[in-house]
Amino acid sequence: MESNIFFPPGARAAVRAVIACLDRSSENANDSLSALLEFLEERTREARAATAPPSVAALVEEVAYYAVNWMLPLLFNTALVAAHDAPRGRALVLFPSDLVTIWLKIVTEQRTHGTYDSLWKYLSRATSSHGTHFDLDAGADIAEDVLSTLDSIEFEAEVSVVVTVGKLGAALGLPPGEDLVKGFRRAFPVSPAIDVDDVVFVSHRKILGILASLITVHGARPLTEFVRWWVLLVVGFLSDSTFIREHADVREVSEVMTLVCTTETEATHGLALNTAHKERLDEDQLGSLRKALDNVKSTLVLSIDHLSYMSDRAKETMSDQLKDVRAELLGDVNAMRQDNGSVTLFGDLPDVEWPFLRYWVSARTRIRSLDSGVRYRLPYLQRRTVPATLVRYEPFSRRVVVSAAALAAPYYYAQGTKAMFYGGIGFLYAKALLQAIDYPPAVLKQCGPSGRLLRDEFPDMAAMEAAHAALQRDNDHYRLPKMETLDTDHVFFMTLCFGSCRASGKSRFSHSCNRAVMRSRMFAHVLRCQSQANLCHYF
Template sequence: MSRKAPLKLRPILKNRSGNASVQQDVPSTSAGTGTSCSAFAQVPPRTTAIPGSSALADADNDAFLGAELPTLQTPLDSAISSKSRSTQQRPHSHVILAFAAVLCSFSIVLATLVLIIVYIAATQPKVRATCDTSDCENHVSALGLSRVHAEDPCEDFGRFVCSGWTLKYKGATGTVLQEVLVDWFHRVADLALSNTTGGAISNEAHKMMVACVTRPEDYTASLKGLKSFMAARGLAWPENDLHVGPEDYAKLLRLLIDLDVNWALPFWFHIERQHSGSEKGRAFVLRPSSMVSFLWHFNRKLQNHRGAYDWYVELFELFVFRDDISVPSAFHSFLKNSAGVQMNISEALGSVDKSGVYRPQLIRLGSKPTTATKLTPVMWMDALREVYGNELPVTVSDVLLATKERLIAVIENLFVTFSAETLWFHTTWWFLQDVGTFSSSVLPAIIATINFGKLGRALNDVYCVVQAELTYSALLAAITMSQFTKDEVREIPGYFGRIKTTAIEKMASSERMNDSMKVKLLNVLRETAIALWPEGDLLSQGSFDELYGAADNVSSDFFSLWHHARLALQKSRGSSLYEEATKTCRVNKNRLFLYKIIPNIFSASVASLRPPLYYASGTSAMTYGGIAFFFARELVDALSFMILRPRRNESTWGTNTPRQVWHEVSCPAPEDRALVFPTLPALDIAYSAYKRYRNPTKDLPLRGLDSYTPEQIFFLTFCHATCRIEEPTGVQFSPDCTMAVRNFEPFAKAFSCKPGTRILSALALTKAPPNHSVPHHSGLRYSAADPQVTGSNAGCDGCISEGDGNFR
């Protein structure tokens, strides 16, 4: 047998010391440890093989280790090689080397996978955390940004936001605030009827709500009490022997004050006695009535349908005047022709509170009018004396403070336009529509006849809760309070306190306000209190039964309960419980907060604690853009009122009301100045408080609106809360929102408004620097790059600028 080629030599390798060495093609007998992966790759192949199966097995092992194929050798050589391996190679060396190779390969693969994962994570867009609570989901639905939008947000932000608003009670409401109130009415009615208020509601109030909502079949007792009450108060029908002359306006004024003060029926206005801190005089604060707007809205709906008003009158003739021969035929004719006069009166009185801005007027009861008038200060003094009687002496040193100067003017104008007799008859008719509706089956007949759908139950609940709220405002506040946790009860007023702190700091840092005015306003503002929940004696057990009187022996019909509650309130007037109860805020469709100048208290309506203004599990942007903004607006509006507050031991106020308090510290565009107060300064305060006090761990984008930043959610929430219906077109818009943001630079930056839009035109901003502009997109989706917008209003050195929103 011929021999094969001579034994091959491995290539020259570098040893660890760096010297060249020749490694023969034989297995290593070294017992060294810590062998590297390269050393495993350099294991030399064996050059011999045993014929047969053993040779095949060794060949398989060598192939596994990456060795060369063996050359055929003689038996002697094979024997020598076998002996050499048996004496030099360690047992199981193949297994150890194989395991090390697998481990090394696995390490390489693992490292590669880690690098791939890191690369993918670095190149993929980051997923931001979002708020996905049920409250956040509800707010996304309320904003409705997925629906069609009518305007570019940088052109008309109000129309952009409000176009996504869906009315829940279309036809009965016209603003977001009214929707909030109706929701609250529903909630209170459900709580009262289910009696799940944890003992917060008295038995009497519960009975009254049940009597109003459930409607008993027999109204005989209720109608009998109603008619007796009307006769005792002189609320009579047009008759020849009625002792009300055409010029008897003094008697009419006494009737209107009596119905409000003693019977909680503010048909024309609401008047409240408040101590001024002076021993020499008191103040009677006169406010527009929220009840007027309900009457106006209901009557307008009736008159929009031909024949509806006549049918409405026939319902009263059928269910109230049935078999009542004491009502003369002249009154029936009067009712048929009363629609126009009723609308004129309610529209005139309702227009006073539409602006929502305080314009106070002061009248000293002992003064003489400078011009001829049908409504003199002496008439007010005499009427107040008769209503309050010996309980409260009314003197010439007392004052009448109207929160709106137009209210006095409107009352005077109505006295001039209509005779006292006509106004008296209409007051009788208003009383009958209000109390008589719930003391008879008139309202159920209306709801049964007209297919209101979901609105039918809403009307019933709304009117019942309005009636209950006029009497039990403090009690309903306690019912609402019982639905919040202790932490929430403590936390909610904190938002109002932060708004107040921010307003004080802004005013104190202003360099444009007159120093004396600044000091006066700051002193008053620092002393203001905020009343939301019932406090003091009202929290004690049985306090409401004491305030409203026990009703154990009172008939369960609606009028008997209504009459008893008001008599109990008259008896408790002047007590500590009564004074605490007056701090609570009555429902007003135009206001959620009420500033009471004499005690220097901001009363907050618990009805405001409803979506979309407040969410227990919402973000900071939702809260400060909602309920906190509305408190800021009331605070700004009240500053004009604060100027009139008397000094200690004095009983007079200044006669000049500063209408432009915030124009001293802000500078809106000239054409917008009459339109931005108080919304613009309130927006600035709420925005600054949001930026300072927001909770960064919870102030997240909203799930479903992920591309909108929390700051954008703040502006969207604020604007949505001011939405209303334009009449008669039905367009949904918010001029207050649009005018405010076009004068507010932080908004322009938050929404990346480009040059040429109305927002930047109003701000008179300069062109953005090169390479910093951000492409504008009508959907206003969030862009990671922020535009660098700068500038100021033309001719003004004190505008609201970007940053913290401080006045400069």
């Protein structure tokens, strides 16, 4: 099969290097390599059949370069967070190489402006004076060190300590306070939004030390699976960039490409955390959790069925979409594996019969039947706020993923009342389900104008109503001990506010407040808000 594939020898060597980094065992290496080459061969055939074929050879090289050279910085970032829990600030990676300049410039652009013109144009400008910038051999050597020789490396105690910008600045002799941040920005090409609490890597040895400590505590599996998942995303997004460009404007393309390198990684590191820090839920708790989530979905389906302004065909289509969405719990993967109805991609990758790239091929086949590339914007839009990363909708596999972090206070209380459940994780789950019916496929558009649902506070309003209706269907009459004066509605809204409202804004009327609650008659009635009040005195 290999002789029928046409791309440069350098790209082929890079592909083999990627597979060697991902699959350490011989039985998996050949299978995954064959799957990747099969995937590339299919893309080559498609390119030849097209009237204006893209450069598949160049595309393969891009995929390989990114997988080998960008995989490791992102992996290091993940290892830091997984080993030391979520830091107060962001995690920055400072490498003693030219790559750090390119990487941090991109992070800076994304954080400062949200998006910019084509990522590939930016990279071309940034690397034009460096010639061949990405060193495949060096990337493969680093991967070899990280994934296969960690146990044999000895580290000095002080080098494995993670430092913040403040501590590093003090060690470098920089003045404290705002002057420290200014001095740090002059010393390193970092974001203008850098803070003294941001965590910093300063050496290759320290990075390996953090990885070693993580593997010592949790084993190598979380890291291996994260690398597999991230490379899967990179290969998929890059290989399908032509399709995205055909169905999206320039801004959307920029958002998608930025998503691959920054936003997606910041969200995906939660996958490693979910495996490393598993919530220990027994079968009764899992059963109750799934039953309550199903109640939220069925309540939302009933609500759609009762809409009077929408045609029967449109309601049927939207209901079918919701029924097709599966909930996936990423807490204790081993305990959930048998009982979970869907294939847990992240948890099952090392054990399944088919290689992980085939999952992407099958998912892409389904995605092509959707109406346009705006579907790709969902993950980007969802991750602008923290709660959306806890319970999120994955459009590629039509799953709502509930992370382990969502299965803890203030969103989930294992021994709490049903009102606490629906006001916390139930509300987030209902909001994620609404994401699933946003940007509807062509068959729904044919039923008449519906408009997009993802507008300002609308998802919060609809999700709050659906979660509250699900609570009413679940017949919760339990009162909290020593708080018998609070009925279920009180507890529902208090839990919702506690999990989704923040008081960090300069004003009580800032965007930190939950705007759905501010506009809710139910909330105003339960908490006895004054008539015409802009914001309830509850705050």
